[in-house]
Amino acid sequence: MKTLIIIPAFNEESCILKTVNDVLEHNKKYATDYDVIVINDGSTDCTEKVLTDNDIPHICLIQNLGIGGAVQTGYKYALMNNYDVAIQFDGDGQHDISYAKDLIDEINNGADMAIGSRFVSNEQSGFKSSAARRVGIKIISLFIKLFTGKRVYDPTSGFRACNKTLIKLFSKSYPTEYPEPVSEVTVLKHKLKISEIPANMYERQGGKSSIHAWKNVYYMINVTLAMLAESLKRY
Amino acid sequence: MSLNLKILSLVFVLVMTVGILLIVRKGKMSLKYSIVWYACLFVLTLFILFPDVLVWVTKIFGIQVSSNFVLVFLIATLFIICISLTIIVSDQNEKIRDLIQEISILKNNDDFLKKQ
Numbered sequence: 001m002k003t004l005i006i007i008p009a010f011n012e013e014s015c016i017l018k019t020v021n022d023v024l025e026h027n028k029k030y031a032t033d034y035d036v037i038v039i040n041d042g043s044t045d046c047t048e049k050v051l052t053d054n055d056i057p058h059i060c061l062i063q064n065l066g067i068g069g070a071v072q073t074g075y076k077y078a079l080m081n082n083y084d085v086a087i088q089f090d091g092d093g094q095h096d097i098s099y100a101k102d103l104i105d106e107i108n109n110g111a112d113m114a115i116g117s118r119f120v121s122n123e124q125s126g127f128k129s130s131a132a133r134r135v136g137i138k139i140i141s142l143f144i145k146l147f148t149g150k151r152v153y154d155p156t157s158g159f160r161a162c163n164k165t166l167i168k169l170f171s172k173s174y175p176t177e178y179p180e181p182v183s184e185v186t187v188l189k190h191k192l193k194i195s196e197i198p199a200n201m202y203e204r205q206g207g208k209s210s211i212h213a214w215k216n217v218y219y220m221i222n223v224t225l226a227m228l229a230e231s232l233k234r235y
Numbered sequence: 236m237s238l239n240l241k242i243l244s245l246v247f248v249l250v251m252t253v254g255i256l257l258i259v260r261k262g263k264m265s266l267k268y269s270i271v272w273y274a275c276l277f278v279l280t281l282f283i284l285f286p287d288v289l290v291w292v293t294k295i296f297g298i299q300v301s302s303n304f305v306l307v308f309l310i311a312t313l314f315i316i317c318i319s320l321t322i323i324v325s326d327q328n329e330k331i332r333d334l335i336q337e338i339s340i341l342k343n344n345d346d347f348l349k350k351q
Contacts, residue, residue, distance in 0.1 A: 059343040063335045073336045080340070176332070 001104060003034045004083040006074030008067055009091035010041040013050050016091050020056050023089075026097045034100065037077055038091065041070040065176075072174035075162070079171045087161045095159040099199040103161035112166050112192035113184070115152065116159035116199030136220055140181050143224050147231035148188035153196055155181040165192065175230065178223045185230040236286045244283045248276050271316060 005023055009016050016038065023036050037057050040047050042064030051058040059073055071088060078086040085107055089095050099116050106114035119137070140155045158180055162170065166187065175182035187194055255272050258264045282289045282305070293304040 059339050061335055061339045062342070065332055065335060069332050069336065072332075073339060076336055077340055 001084045001108070002082065003032075003085045003087065003100075003104060004074070004078045004081070005034050005036045005087050005089050005097075005100070006071060006078070007036065007038045007089050007091045008041060008070040008074065009038050009043065009047055010064070010067075010070070011043045011045045011047060012091040013043070013046045015093045016047055017050055017054060017056075019089070019091050019093050020054075022093075023097050026100075030101075032101070034087075034097075035083075037074055039070040039073050041065055041067070068174055068176040068179040071179060072170060075167050075170040075174065078167045083167065084164055085161055086167050088158055090158050094201050094203070096200050096202070099159070099197070100161070102197045102199070103159075106195045106197055107161050107163050109195075110193065111195035112163050113187050113194045114161045115154060115157050115184075115194060115196045116201075117154035117157055117196040118199070118201055119153040120196045120198050132216065136216065139220060140223055140227075143227055144181065144184060144188070147185055147227055150188050150194065152181075152184050152194060155184055157199075157201075159199055159201070175226065178219075178226050181223055182226045182230050185227045189231060189233070236283075241283055244279070248280050248283065251276055275312060 007016070007019060012019075020036055020038065023034055026032060027034055035057070037059060038051055040051060040058055040060045042061050048060055050056075051060075059077065061070060061073065065073070074088070075086060085104055087100055087103060089097070089100075095116065103114040103116060119134075137154065137156055141152055144155055145151050160180075169186070169190070170183065173186075175186070184194060252273070255264070255269050255276075259266055259269045286301075289301050289304070293299075293301045296304060296307075298304045298307070
């Protein structure tokens with residue numbers, strides 16, 4: 001299984017190096033061969049310099065595209081280089097690379113998308129996010145169930161693996177806004193299979209969440225509308 | 236329709252026609268998009284030269300005063316133009332995003348080859 005780790009990074013100079021090194025160390029320790037590609041989404045800090053100085057494979061977007069456009073660049077790169085599995089991985093140290101193997105196993109077991117989830121089991125994940133945000137995630141999960149009939153317990157998780165079918169699909173079209181929940185609706189609408197596995201997550205080590213606290217209500221309305229629009233699309 | 240109003244309206248149409256023509260000639264607007272505006276101006280000219288047509292159309296729509304019909308007609312037209320502009324912008328957004336992605340990937344390949 002040729003595996004690519006896609007790491008979108010926007011102004012992550014403080015932690016991008018550690019994130020990439022964690023993956024490389026994991027490769028050495030467990031004899032895995034995950035390739036890494038960092039997508040620098042037009043960062044205004046020294047992210048580009050850090051990437052170049054440390055010889056980290058990366059694509060520097062010539063204009064800022066936002067998280068959706070950055071991740072899609074990774075999928076396009078995966079398609080061009082014929083990868084079997086593409087794993088999205090946050091640049092800010094929230095995700096734990098040791099769960100990548102579980103995600104790939106799920107893909108091997110026939111899932112089209114495998115999501116590293118904080119809420120799928122009772123097992124205590126180190127970081128479960130604030131109570132308000134958990135309610136938001138529950139609501140999004142409910143709407144996905146309403147629109148597609150399937151349940152996704154951690155719809156906003158950015159830690160997910162995709163098989164070749166989805167790499168192709170996402171290269172062609174990937175939602176620009178609120179890509180995580182909306183892309184799940186896309187996948188389910190295509191009658192493809194999503195499976196979730198428990199994954200430990202940490203609190204972000206640097207950078208800012210793309211979801212600002214005071215914009216929560218506005219965010220929820222927008223996500224819901226975006227998912228509704230996606231579920232009404234004809235394929 | 237008073238003569239004054241007629242003359243004023245015709246002058247307006249003339250100025251707009253020449254104005255759009257100049258913009259197109261400068262290459263700031265493509266011919267494709269100027270046609271919509273010329274069509275609007277054409278209808279306007281029709282109403283100015285033959286106000287009876289306007290009165291007739293107003294009656295058909297069941298509107299009492301011609302000026303009200305003109306306002307409704309204009310708002311509806313602008314509405315449609317605005318929506319089509321939004322569609323054009325969205326389409327271009329997508330194309331620009333594709334371009335940025337492709338160029339960035341190619342640039343990365345290029346850097347990689349140079350290093351080797």
